[in-house]
Amino acid sequence: MSAAGRAACVIGWPVAHSRSPLIHNYWLRHYGIAGDYRREAVKPEDFAAFVRTLSARGYVGANVTVPHKEAALALSEPDERARAVGAANTLWLDDDVLRSTNTDVEGFLRNLDACAPQWDRRADEVVVLGAGGAARAVIFGLIERGVARLVVVNRTPERAELLRRQFGPRVEVAPWDALSRALADAMLLVNTTTLGMHGQPPLDIDLGPLPDRAIVADLVYAPVRTKLLAAATARGLRTADGLGMLLHQAVRGFALWFGTTPEVTGELRALVEADLDPAAAKPVP
Ligand code: NAP
Secondary structure (H helix, E strand, O other): OOOOEEEEEEEEOOOOOOOOHHHHHHHHHOOOOOOOEEEEOOOHHHHHHHHHHHOOOOOOOEEOOOOOOOHHOOOOEOOOOHHHHOOOOOOEEEOEEEEEEHHHHHHHHHHHHHHHHHHHHOOOEEEOOOOOOHHHHHHHHHHHHHOOOEEEEEEOHHHHHHHHHOOOEEEEEEOHHHHHHHHHHOOEEEOOOOOOOOOOOOOOOOOOOOOOOOEEEEOOOOOOOOOHHHHHHOOOOEEEEEEHHHHHHHHHHHHHOOOOOOOOEEEEHHHHHHEEEEOOOOOOO
């Protein structure tokens, strides 16, 4: 089948909040591909039947969002990344086989590469806040890129401990009250918690102990300019935001479904930022 006429979708419950249609339909227009990308609101009890009939519904693949990512993993042939993260967010049909991956790993790494080139030349120590699904994607990616030591700090220490067991001796667990000490040696701080998101409590930490060469990454993208990133910028540190990760993680799905590897452009970023943060965004060119 040519790329024209192909369709993909994002499956969630609810799904109205997903920015994936904005991103993929922008690329379809930009590359002049006569495909389509839709939202599909599917209840948890209907998810298995839905993905088993993806092809009959006219889809070559799909993104999967809350609450279906673990079910998507179980119902497909996952790659190493999806297995390590324990969740799949991208599905595609390879002949009749439904395959899956987790593109948060490459989304995080590519955004970091774009925002802080050569960050991994001295990737000795990283502090990761949080121990949920996003933290697993970040830790898997950082280990793949050679980071020597990862200190995981989480409200619930048992969840951080699970990550230490899963990812091995490069991962250490530290309590919140040891954060200052951990930051003093960190070349990268990554927030993978929901703190700082619209509707969630703020993330109040003192970036003072971070070395001057440190980078601060926040996975939160609503708002785009989080207090954490503002504090890092005020300290003169390099930053990588959650919107950049969101855009970079979408690249692989589009390439798999429509056969063109799309570019993350300033124009796309401005479009999605205007949708996420209408008051703060610059006008779309
Ligand atoms: P998750 O599995 O539910 O994990 C949530 C994490 O936040 C846990 O570590 C949790 O700690 C912590 N947390 C929640 N409320 C807290 C509080 N009041 N105080 C301290 N810690 C708290 O969620 P997730 O899927 O990992 O997603 C986490 C964030 O990453 C979300 O904001 C999501 O939007 C973002 N994300 C962004 C991208 C992107 O492309 N930019 C991709 C994936 C995820 P406990 O373990 O103690 O509960």
